[in-house]
Amino acid sequence: DVVMTQSPLSLPVTLGQPASISCRSSQSLVHSNGNTYLAWFQQRPGQSPRRLIYKVSNRDSGVPDRFSGSGSGTDFTLKISRVEAEDVGVYFCVQGTHWPPVFGPGTKVDIK
Amino acid sequence: EVQLVESGGGLVQPGGSLRLSCAASGFTFRNYYMNWVRQAPGKELEWVANIKPDGSDTYYADSVKGRFTISRDNPKSSLYLQMNSLRAEDTAVYYCARGFDHMFDFWGQGALVTVSS
Numbered sequence: 031d032v033v034m035t036q037s038p039l040s041l042p043v044t045l046g047q048p049a050s051i052s053c054r055s056s057q058s059l060v061h062s063n064g065n066t067y068l069a070w071f072q073q074r075p076g077q078s079p080r081r082l083i084y085k086v087s088n089r090d091s092g093v094p095d096r097f098s099g100s101g102s103g104t105d106f107t108l109k110i111s112r113v114e115a116e117d118v119g120v121y122f123c124v125q126g127t128h129w130p131p132v133f134g135p136g137t138k139v140d141i142k
Numbered sequence: 143e144v145q146l147v148e149s150g151g152g153l154v155q156p157g158g159s160l161r162l163s164c165a166a167s168g169f170t171f172r173n174y175y176m177n178w179v180r181q182a183p184g185k186e187l188e189w190v191a192n193i194k195p196d197g198s199d200t201y202y203a204d205s206v207k208g209r210f211t212i213s214r215d216n217p218k219s220s221l222y223l224q225m226n227s228l229r230a231e232d233t234a235v236y237y238c239a240r241g242f243d244h245m246f247d248f249w250g251q252g253a254l255v256t257v258s259s
Contacts, residue, residue, distance in 0.1 A: 061244070065244070067243075067244040067245055069245050069246070077251075078237060078249045078251050078252055079187075079237070079246075079249050080249075081245075081246070081247055081248075084243075084245055084247070085243075085245075090247075122186075122187065124187075124245070124246070126244035126245040126246075127244065129201075130189050130201070130203060131189045131245075131246070132189070133186050133187040133188070133189075135186050136186065136187075
């Protein structure tokens with residue numbers, strides 16, 4: 031199976047400041063159809079996961095534009111341009127290119 | 143609005159069985175792949191099982207193969223997970239998640255399954 035890693039695993043941030051989370055895969059996530067199936071999810075405390083980004087850089091409906099995704103191949107990044115209090119939670123990446131789908135370990139974002 | 147509501151979680155002894163249900167609404171259920179994903183305490187999310195829109199094919203993680211069965215009832219817009227021979231390591235919150243274009247999009251609120259004597 032593909033192995034997904036994230037760094038950092040814990041990210042204390044200052045309100046209004048940017049934040050960046052890295053996700054790396056053990057194999058290229060470029061599918062034979064040319065798409066790259068890498069998504070980012072947010073899980074707020076006590077809630078179920080909510081998808082923020084799909085296919086590397088596409089923001090889901092209703093997701094604030096302070097969230098952005100980038101990357102290619104095996105190296106991906108989720109950026110929050112200015113962290114707000116409601117952004118506290120765990121962020122994880124997941125790959126859907128290779129079977130079975132595999133999740134990253136998650137990055138816990140909290141406020142300093 | 144897409145809604146997925148799991149039910150059927152609870153406490154079960156090792157070796158026991160439990161059946162989870164997921165009631166779907168807000169979309170045409172019969173058109174979508176559906177999944178079960180679980181999150182054990184303090185651990186990473188783990189995909190458990192997947193079923194095609196018409197129920198003709200199912201797929202399982204190695205950790206549950208032969209013990210768990212995913213099924214669906216399209217007229218009732220419902221997804222199920224029959225869990226047999228449960229082990230302590232199956233303790234987790236189980237989520238049903240809709241699949242679309244090689245990825246999960248919407249998730250339910252989860253059902254807690256605790257396997258303990």
